[in-house]
Amino acid sequence: MAEADAPTVATGLTPATPGGGVAPSPAGAPAVEGEKVMSLVDHLSELRWRIFKALIAVAIGTAIGFFFVTQLIAILSRPLGDRPLYFTSPGEAFFIQLKLSIVVGIILAMPVILFQLWRFISPGLTPEERRLARPWVPVALLFFAIGVAVAWVVLPYAMGFLLGFETPNLQALITADNYFGFIGTMFLAFGLTMEFPIILVLLSKVGIITSARLRSSRRYVILGIAIFAAIVTPGGDIISPVVLGLVMYALYELSIVLVRVGGR
DSSP states (O other): OOOOOOOOOOOSOOOBOTTSSBOOOOTTOOOOHHHHHHHHHHHHHHHHHHHHHHHHHHHHHHHHHHHTHHHHHHHHTGGGTTOOOBOOSTTHHHHHHHHHHHHHHHHHHHHHHHHHHHHHHGGGSOHHHHHHHTTHHHHHHHHHHHHHHHHHHHHHHHHHHHHTTOBTTBOOOOBHHHHHHHHHHHHHHHHHHTTHHHHHHHHHHTTSOOHHHHHHTHHHHHHHHHHHHHHHSOTTOSHHHHHHHHHHHHHHHHHHHHHHHTTO
């Protein structure tokens, strides 16, 4: 009488071959749980190391910015003319200088930040995706700088418009915190807006949008641009949202041309 088969015990291990090796897992079989954990740990360790390098670059840039913060405040205050800036608490002046220094540090460290970001995400891309995305990394930095430059040109006109509502009985008392918060938001809005065509071109490269679709959506985009420009520009003046809206629309038309030239 044949012996009954021994019960099979699920061990989660890959069976061994007669030669002592490990047999390959069947197609479609899930990976071993330990491998998943190690893969995730390695991935997080790489992310932590990239962030650490970026923070070191920001710290160095912040130290440089703090050294020149007095000159920076003088430059950023030029649109106010002879008007002084005030602070309302004993420690506010120090923290304003520190925040400005950190902003300078981030700007100076932006090439390192973008490089570390690229080194982190590029292994997950296909060779074709890396080839398409690589040239746009430095272009994104250049476009952001152009957006900040446009905001700097617009700033005196925006301040002149807003301060033009002063009356003998209604005088402006501008605090440094509010003023630098105002121009920081404005610079950020214009800088990020300049990334608009890069995003559209990259979406066209992966087949999500086409130039024909962009042209057919023009009326809705114009409405969205008007709403977006009115929301993100600070201060309530009419000049900033108008200039930002015109810049965004010009970039949209440029994106259509670039997408069409790219064969989409």
